[in-house]
Amino acid sequence: GDLESGANHQLGFVFLYELARGRVHASLAGKECSAALGQLLARFFHLKASRWGKETLEEGEAEGVQSQSMCVLSLLLAHPSCAWPALPEDDDSKRMLARGVNVYGQWGRGSMVKMFLDVLHAEASQCVAS
Numbered sequence: 376g377d378l379e380s381g382a383n384h385q386l387g388f389v390f391l392y393e394l395a396r397g398r399v400h401a402s403l404a405g406k407e408c409s410a411a412l413g414q415l416l417a418r419f420f421h422l423k424a425s426r427w428g429k430e431t432l433e434e435g436e437a438e439g440v441q442s443q444s445m446c447v448l449s450l451l452l453a454h455p456s457c458a459w460p461a462l463p464e465d466d467d468s469k470r471m472l473a474r475g476v477n478v479y480g481q482w483g484r485g486s487m488v489k490m491f492l493d494v495l496h497a498e499a500s501q502c503v504a505s
Contacts, residue, residue: 388444389462389472391417395451396459417448447499457502460494463487 393399394413401412451459462472468487476482478489 388448391420391448392451393462395448395455396461398461414452417445417452421445421449443496447495450499450502454502457505458498460491460498463491 390399391413394401394409395417397409399409400407401409403412450457462468465487468491471483471486471488476486476488478484478486478492483489
């Protein structure tokens with residue numbers, strides 16, 4: 376399995392977010408299965424992050440705590456009609472998303488990726504409040 380960041384296979388939060396929004400399509404045996412796949416993969420990520428099925432911590436592991444990104448993904452799947460923002464599509468943002476960026480660091484603070492995350496978290500808060 377991949378990490379939430381997508382560092383292993385580029386199938387992390389951004390992939391699941393785009394799959395849930397219908398911007399990435401998946402099919403199996405010629406049949407559209409994007410929505411079902413998005414639901415299954417999001418649940419798998421949640422279980423993996425929660426260390427489901429493991430009773431003790433192994434070396435290098437930490438207690439399972441859900442990230443803000445996984446909470447946002449759960450909200451998106453439960454409330455797809457909220458005004459979820461689109462990922463930035465400019466070249467700089469694409470490069471940052473492809474290689475990873477610390478949005479609180481020097482290069483990420485003023486980026487469109489950081490603005491996207493700010494809008495995303497604001498929409499999630501609005502979605503919870505409504």
